[in-house]
Amino acid sequence: MKPKKTFCPSVFGESAKLSSQGSIWIVRDYLRCSGCRKCEIACSLFHEKRIWPEASRIRVFMLVPGAEFPHFCTQCEDYPCVKSCPVDALSVSKDTGAVLVDKEKCTACGLCIDACPGRVPHIHPTEKYAVICDLCGGNPQCVKVCREGGWDVLRAVSKADEKNMGRNRAYKLYARKPEEVTRDLVASLYEAEEEWI
Amino acid sequence: MRGYAVRFLEVDLSTEKVKELKFDESILRQYIGGRGLATKILWDRLGDRWETINPLGPENILLVLTGPLTGFFPGSRICVSGKSPQSNGVVGSTVAGEFPVELKCAGYDGLIVTGKAAKPSYLFITDSQAEIRDASHVWGKNGKQTLKMLTREGREELKKRFPMYGEWKDPAILYIGPAGENKVRMAAVMAKWAHAAGYGGYGAVMGSKNLKALVAKGTGPLPEVEDIEKVRELIDEVSDRCYSEDVLRRWGTAAAGYEVGAILGSEPIRNWQEEWHDEKSFGVDKFEQRVWIKKYWGDFGCPTTCLKVAMVKAGPFKGAIGDNPDYELQAYLGTNLGIFTPEENVYLSSLIDDLGLCGIQCGNVLGFAGELYQRGILTKEDLDGIELKWGDAEAFATLAKKVAMRKGIGDILAEGSYRAALKIKEMKKKDVMQYVVHEKGMAVGAHGVRSEKDYTTDISYACSVQAGDHTSPAYLPIHHGNSELTIILHDSGVYCWFNTFNLPRTLKWDFFKAVTGWEIEPEEWYETTARRILHLQRALLLLGGPDLKWNPKLHDDNPPRFYEPLPSGPYAGKKVDRAKFEDSKKEYYEEVGWDENGIPKSEELKRLGLGEVDRVLKQKVR
Numbered sequence: 001m002k003p004k005k006t007f008c009p010s011v012f013g014e015s016a017k018l019s020s021q022g023s024i025w026i027v028r029d030y031l032r033c034s035g036c037r038k039c040e041i042a043c044s045l046f047h048e049k050r051i052w053p054e055a056s057r058i059r060v061f062m063l064v065p066g067a068e069f070p071h072f073c074t075q076c077e078d079y080p081c082v083k084s085c086p087v088d089a090l091s092v093s094k095d096t097g098a099v100l101v102d103k104e105k106c107t108a109c110g111l112c113i114d115a116c117p118g119r120v121p122h123i124h125p126t127e128k129y130a131v132i133c134d135l136c137g138g139n140p141q142c143v144k145v146c147r148e149g150g151w152d153v154l155r156a157v158s159k160a161d162e163k164n165m166g167r168n169r170a171y172k173l174y175a176r177k178p179e180e181v182t183r184d185l186v187a188s189l190y191e192a193e194e195e196w197i
Numbered sequence: 198m199r200g201y202a203v204r205f206l207e208v209d210l211s212t213e214k215v216k217e218l219k220f221d222e223s224i225l226r227q228y229i230g231g232r233g234l235a236t237k238i239l240w241d242r243l244g245d246r247w248e249t250i251n252p253l254g255p256e257n258i259l260l261v262l263t264g265p266l267t268g269f270f271p272g273s274r275i276c277v278s279g280k281s282p283q284s285n286g287v288v289g290s291t292v293a294g295e296f297p298v299e300l301k302c303a304g305y306d307g308l309i310v311t312g313k314a315a316k317p318s319y320l321f322i323t324d325s326q327a328e329i330r331d332a333s334h335v336w337g338k339n340g341k342q343t344l345k346m347l348t349r350e351g352r353e354e355l356k357k358r359f360p361m362y363g364e365w366k367d368p369a370i371l372y373i374g375p376a377g378e379n380k381v382r383m384a385a386v387m388a389k390w391a392h393a394a395g396y397g398g399y400g401a402v403m404g405s406k407n408l409k410a411l412v413a414k415g416t417g418p419l420p421e422v423e424d425i426e427k428v429r430e431l432i433d434e435v436s437d438r439c440y441s442e443d444v445l446r447r448w449g450t451a452a453a454g455y456e457v458g459a460i461l462g463s464e465p466i467r468n469w470q471e472e473w474h475d476e477k478s479f480g481v482d483k484f485e486q487r488v489w490i491k492k493y494w495g496d497f498g499c500p501t502t503c504l505k506v507a508m509v510k511a512g513p514f515k516g517a518i519g520d521n522p523d524y525e526l527q528a529y530l531g532t533n534l535g536i537f538t539p540e541e542n543v544y545l546s547s548l549i550d551d552l553g554l555c556g557i558q559c560g561n562v563l564g565f566a567g568e569l570y571q572r573g574i575l576t577k578e579d580l581d582g583i584e585l586k587w588g589d590a591e592a593f594a595t596l597a598k599k600v601a602m603r604k605g606i607g608d609i610l611a612e613g614s615y616r617a618a619l620k621i622k623e624m625k626k627k628d629v630m631q632y633v634v635h636e637k638g639m640a641v642g643a644h645g646v647r648s649e650k651d652y653t654t655d656i657s658y659a660c661s662v663q664a665g666d667h668t669s670p671a672y673l674p675i676h677h678g679n680s681e682l683t684i685i686l687h688d689s690g691v692y693c694w695f696n697t698f699n700l701p702r703t704l705k706w707d708f709f710k711a712v713t714g715w716e717i718e719p720e721e722w723y724e725t726t727a728r729r730i731l732h733l734q735r736a737l738l739l740l741g742g743p744d745l746k747w748n749p750k751l752h753d754d755n756p757p758r759f760y761e762p763l764p765s766g767p768y769a770g771k772k773v774d775r776a777k778f779e780d781s782k783k784e785y786y787e788e789v790g791w792d793e794n795g796i797p798k799s800e801e802l803k804r805l806g807l808g809e810v811d812r813v814l815k816q817k818v819r
Contacts, residue, residue: 034493034502037295038436041498044418045429051268052418053302053497054366062295062367063348065389066491066506071364110361122363125416130363149440149500151493178364189490190508190518196345 023097023159024135025075025171026143030185033153035060035068039142046141054125057133058142061178063197067185070142070153073099073120073133076172081132084115089129097159098135106130118175198222199423200265200712201230202306206327208320210406211255211312215327218309226715230264230306231276231691232289233730238309239280239287240733244813248742252282252398253380253405255313261371261411262307263297264691265713268419269428271435272499272693273297277371277394279402282382283558283613283639284664285745286738288397289688291668293496294388296369296413297691303415314407319347319372321354322413332409339551340374340387343410347372351412365414372410373400374553376601380404381611383558383600383640387550391504391520392496395555396639396666398613423714431708432498438699439500445695446493449503452481454527454542462768463645463653465533467571467587468564469634469758472645473766476537484521484539494520501696507543514544514590522546522556525667528643529560534567535587548594552601559600561640562614563593566606568632574625581605614640616744634756635665637738637747642667647759648768652679655778659753660785660795662734668694673781675723675788678702682727682789689730728790729805732797736810739796739818749795753782794819 037053037060044052053059058072075097082090082099089105090112092098106129113121113130121130133140135156146154179197186196204217220234228237238260243250250256260278267273275297281288300307304325317336318329335343351368359365370388377384377400384400385393394400403409422428439445444452458464458474466474477483485492488507495502505521522530522542530545531537549556569575570585577584581599585592599607609624610617615635622629634641636658644653644667657670661681669688672680678697686705687694697705702719709717717726741747755773762772786793790801796819802811 031491032493034491034495034499036495036499036502037497038500041432045425048418049425050418050421053298054416055418059366061364062389065344065391066494108361110363113363119364123361149436178366189506197349 024138024156025097025159026072026135026140027155027157028070028174029153030069030181031188032151033060033068033070034151035062036149036151038145038149039070039154042141042145046136055131057131059122061182063178063182064186066189067182069181069185071118071120071178071181072142074118074171074174075099076117076175077169078172080115080117081112081121084111086111090132093134096135096138099132100134101130101132103127103129116175117172119177120175198225199714200269200420201225202301202304202420204305205307205309206305206322207309207311208327208329209312210310210314210318210329210408213329215329227726227729229686229689229726230267231262231291231689232278232685233689234307235260235262235276235278235289236287236730236733236737239278240737240810243280244737244810247280247737247740248746248817250280251743252280252285253401255406257402257405259310259399259402259406259408260307261310262691263301264689266690266692266708267297268301268497269422269432269712270690270692270696270708271432271439272501272696273497274691274693275300275371276688276691277386277399278397279399282398282401284397284637284738285741286637286662286664287734288663288666289669290386290394290397290399291688291691292371292386292388292392292394293499293693294369294392295497296371296388296411298419298497299369299413299415301415301419302417303413304417308411310406310408313405317407317409319408319410319412321351322411322415323355324416335409336378337375340372340553341390341551343372343374344370344390347410347412351414355414368412368414370410370412372553373403374551374601376553377401377404378409379601379603379611381554381601381603382613382616383555383562383611384553385555387553390518391546391550393550393555395557396663396668398555398558400553400555422712424711427707427711431704431711434704435696435700436500439696442501442699445503445698446501448481448485449505449521450524451484451505451521451527453524454484454522454531455480457524457528457644457651458532461650462648462763462766463651464528465564465634465643465645467535468533468568468632469645469756470568471765472647472763473768474532474537476532479527479531479537479539488539488543489521499693499696503695509540509543512540514540517544517547519543519547519550525643526556526560529557529564533560533564533643534590534593536590537588541590545590545594545597549597552597554597554601557642558613558640559597561634562600562610562617563596565614565618565633566596566610567593569621569629574627574629575606575621579606613638631757634758636661636756637664637752638745639665641665641756645759646755647763647771647773649771650768654781655755655759655773656781656785659755659778660782662731662738664738671785673785673788676719682723682731685727685730686722725805728801729807731789732802732805732807733810735791735797736814736818739814753795
């Protein structure tokens with residue numbers, strides 16, 4: 001039996017249907033994150049055929065124990081990373097809305113990292129290109145393992161589905177730096193005001 | 198070789214030299230990694246003068262080793278070892294967290310640390326390199342402070358070295374608290390806030406080497422495996438089976454704080470004077486509803502996440518934070534001290550973790566002191582003014598701090614309950630040995646054997662090569678999942694035993710094959726490989742020294758208390774039956790290839806290619 005859902009249900013409801021044709025967004029509920037990092041394992045197995053946490057497009061930060069959360073691309077409405085790229089290595093997938101990195105063109109200059117409000121991209125540990133979540137072409141593996149485990153930190157919803165989307169289009173809000181997310185989680189979990197990071 | 202980074206780091210803290218070293222495939226095939234390899238390294242380097250090695254001297258070797266399955270098998274752990282300042286033997290003490298994964302991703306299977314640093318130091322390990330750094334600024338800091346400071350410092354250093362990388366994740370850290378610095382024999386090697394390699398006392402070994410922490414951040418992949426598709430399938434199978442283990446998943450081991458007492462009648466209460474209680478205030482529902490702030494908390498790859506984060510929200514202990522005490526700490530820092538509320542239990546556990554003490558060893562010695570106070574043997578004056586009444590969390594907390602700092606009576610208790618008892622016996626001229634619940638210098642786990650309802654049996658502690666370690670019991674039949682010979686596989690592999698509870702028996706062998714390419718036949722394991730490791734550990738335990746040495750005829754025995762009848766509960770009157778125990782012991786010796794005195798037999802050692810061990814045992818033990 002999988003763990004019962006004991007937290008508040010997401011405002012997006014359960015009805016969103018995934019389509020590889022439509023843009024999707026991965027809804028997050030950080031407070032449910034157990035820190036198991038199965039998302040990192042699944043992501044790196046999919047993209048690298050290895051277990052490779054630092055090459056994973058989704059990375060779990062634990063700046064404070066208990067306040068683990070996955071850090072990954074949120075597909076901002078205005079895609080500042082794409083705009084920042086001086087060599088046109090970044091583009092937006094028409095199918096999914098994901099940011100795609102052209103590994104040949106990318107020079108690993110890091111401007112996309114600075115342009116991202118959450119400093120989400122990072123440079124591949126051994127190759128010369130930035131790694132950014134590509135939504136696995138529409139079937140994100142991180143979401144799959146997170147749901148299999150019943151954690152439901154991550155859920156994929158369709159951006160096109162108006163029923164879901166009337167409420168929130170400010171995806172960019174979710175691009176936050178690791179320290180900022182951690183501070184919020186620490187405030188929530190530990191009701192703490194002092195500097196914990 | 199698959200599954201291994203095939204490189205180990207050897208760090209000599211005395212000369213500040215760092216070098217890489219490799220082991221032949223034949224050695225790794227025989228000793229795997231973790232506990233097995235640690236035992237082999239210790240035998241090779243120190244075996245001929247083991248009895249003279251001071252576990253807290255610079256001549257001891259600290260080993261921090263992964264195994265081939267670490268990072269692949271769901272639930273990664275790392276094995277900390279060396280000559281134990283508790284048993285004077287070898288304990289493979291495992292701790293969970295991301296450190297083993299970071300270490301492997303940095304390109305190393307393990308660390309071999311020798312010598313002693315001239316000043317407080319920590320080791321900073323990044324991709325294919327390691328440096329010894331100054332730790333003066335974190336020396337004296339408690340667990341939470343240490344972790345915060347070194348996490349911050351590690352990330353800043355990585356950012357400075359690789360400014361273009363993007364945001365650096367946290368490095369993984371193993372560290373000691375003040376107890377380790379003060380060479381308290383019960384000090385643990387800690388990870389995160391509450392994870393501990395407790396058994397063995399290797400926190401004190403780190404402290405004796407002036408080694409405050411190990412900090413690792415690797416950016417590489419885990420090593421190549423034989424068959425990644427098969428590994429992926431097996432990860433899914435283990436995970437699915439763990440996901441269906443609802444009890445362990447939902448409550449971790451914390452349901453046991455009430456149940457082991459109330460149902461099994463095998464929980465230590467007031468220094469094991471009783472093992473039964475029906476205190477519903479200690480039910481897991483109380484913990485869940487009053488103190489849990491995160492219901493599922495786990496480490497790299499773990500599907501079970503038996504940990505929960507807890508915080509006291511009201512009352513005198515408001516603000517205490519840690520993981521929810523697992524069963525062992527519910528028992529040893531709860532019932533064993535006459536404490537039966539979640540808030541007091543979380544408070545004490547959080548404090549003990551912050552001090553860097555092992556909750557089991559420390560709870561045992563606090564309980565021992567509590568009983569001596571109850572019996573008037575230790576007075577308020579002896580205890581530096583503490584009125585050590587059962588159930589008084591604040592009094593026990595004050596004493597625990599003295600233990601960690603080796604202040605006053607704490608200096609004696611810091612030796613662990615057995616060694617403390619020997620001193621108190623001298624001091625008070627009273628026989629206090631009957632009140633020590635230990636096995637060869639180590640507190641026993643919180644699973645009593647008198648009621649015969651728990652998984653432990655009358656030989657579990659008495660015949661274990663890891664002494665009081667409840668996660669490595671001697672067990673009949675020896676092929677059982679609870680048997681030390683099976684557990685040697687997990688501890689050498691190195692991964693979490695808990696994630697194997699619901700697996701088909703063959704799966705672990707399949708996992709080893711998919712990762713390493715080695716076919717390990719169960720028969721080969723139980724007859725040869727596991728035996729070799731077991732005998733080596735046994736030999737080193739019997740060599741012992743320098744302060745205490747164990748004679749199996751006297752010391753392969755249960756604590757005296759286990760021969761007293763249980764005074765209360767449904768199993769009142771039950772006790773260990775000495776005749777029955779002697780029979781089981783004899784049978785166990787025969788099963789594992791030890792002679793009637795509990796010493797590995799000559800022909801058995803020769804069969805396994807351990808002729809040298811036989812020679813040393815003949816000379817010094819037989």
